Amino acid sequence: MIPERYAYFPGLIASLNGASAVFLLGGYYLIGRGRIAAHRACMIAAVVASALFLACYLYFHAHVGDVLFLGQGFWRKVYFLVLIPHVTLAIVIVPLVIITLSRGLRARYDRHRAIAKWTWPLWMYVSLTGVLVYFMLYRWFPHS
Numbered sequence: 511m512i513p514e515r516y517a518y519f520p521g522l523i524a525s526l527n528g529a530s531a532v533f534l535l536g537g538y539y540l541i542g543r544g545r546i547a548a549h550r551a552c553m554i555a556a557v558v559a560s561a562l563f564l565a566c567y568l569y570f571h572a573h574v575g576d577v578l579f580l581g582q583g584f585w586r587k588v589y590f591l592v593l594i595p596h597v598t599l600a601i602v603i604v605p606l607v608i609i610t611l612s613r614g615l616r617a618r619y620d621r622h623r624a625i626a627k628w629t630w631p632l633w634m635y636v637s638l639t640g641v642l643v644y645f646m647l648y649r650w651f652p653h654s
Contacts, residue, residue: 524644526563531637
């Protein structure tokens with residue numbers, strides 16, 4: 511059971527993941543139309559949303575601990591098939607985002623594009639599956 515004073519954190523965390531995904535989509539759309547300044551703003555917003563997510567996630571779990579998945583059978587398998595690559599890629603994505611952002615901000619566009627083609631889809635996957643994990647953990651199989 512999650513203490514009431516921390517009960518809003520899962521929704522906040524999922525919202526920050528969702529916001530990151532929206533900013534990533536916006537940034538992708540904008541760079542495809544040559545709108546570099548708007549692309550930059552969206553991608554910085556995605557980094558900020560992801561950084562806030564990470565801070566909230568770490569704070570929540572430092573105070574609440576692990577939250578167990580209550581689904582059984584088929585849904586338990588699905589949950590772990592989503593969770594394991596999500597967590598693995600969430601660890602991998604942090605240095606990729608830092609490198610990609612750094613190269614973009616320093617106008618090293620050729621090197622930025624070379625890594626962004628890997629960073630963007632992995633980051634999008636992590637953001638979207640983060641929202642999916644939230645629904646599976648707190649909405650579809652709630653802790654009462």
